[in-house]
Amino acid sequence: MIKGVLLDLAGVIYDGEDAVPGATEAVARLHEAGLLVCFVSNTTRSNKQAVLDRLARLGFSVTSDELFTPAQAARNWLRKHERSPHLLLHPDLIQEFQGLEGSRGKAIVVGDAGDAFDYEALNAAFRELVEGAELLALAANRTFRDSDGKLSLDAGAFVAALEFASQRDAIVLGKPAPAFFRSALATINCTEGEAVMIGDDAETDVAGALRIGFAHALLVRTGKYRHGDEGRFEPAPTATLRDISAAVDWILAKRREAG
Structure with a gap:
């Protein structure tokens, strides 16, 4: 049933x-x-409250407990493994990870960072991985449907690039x-x-x-x-x-x- x-x-x-x-x-x-x-x-471009607000505007009555996101899963993982986050995320999601500090090293947290996916940011994440950081992927989607109605490149391609360069496998949380x-x-x-x-x-x-x-x-x-x-x-x-x-x-x- x-x-x-x-x-x-x-x-x-x-x-x-x-x-x-x-x-x-x-x-x-x-x-x-x-x-x-x-x-x-x-979604890794919007924080949880922003998603709830959008749903409310569209006429859906959804409580925080009824919505589950990769950011929640990542926060749980970071706390459990006592890792500090190195964030490669969209600016709107960064607030979800405030106040998280760990004593056992770092973890790279990758979401759809949009324009922040530049060489400098990717190389900084790569260097942390070489030094022993874990690689957390909030999602590994290939594409998403963008605001113009067309498909756009999602975070999965950038996760794959970091995996290839560092020879490390990502822990996918979404x-x-x-x-x-x-x-x-x-x-x-x-x-x-x-x-x-x-x-x-x-x-x-x-x-x-x-x-x-x-x-x-x-x-x-x-x-x-x-x-x-x-x-x-x-x-x-x-x-x-x-x-x-x-x-x-x-x-x-x-x-x-x-x-």
């Missing part, structure tokens, strides 16, 4: 500064059906890292076998969730979706659907079948 739903944000429930048509009603239907909902995002999905599910007290993931990224959202045992993962044809994405990665989506409204229809029908 489906108990919980993880919902990606950009491209699934909103697109730029607009809600995806029907998204607010679709999320409301999940709540009305008694399903547990956690909003998850690999989707598709198994720990990220499991931490998000823990916030709603739901197991993988009871959960559905809805996303617009066949690789990061869908295949990532299915690999760790999600009951279902649904790909929507909004956001960064491009024709044929459903056949490009394994495991393939449980279903590929028009948008979040159609995905919620699918989930509620599946629950009725199991009921």
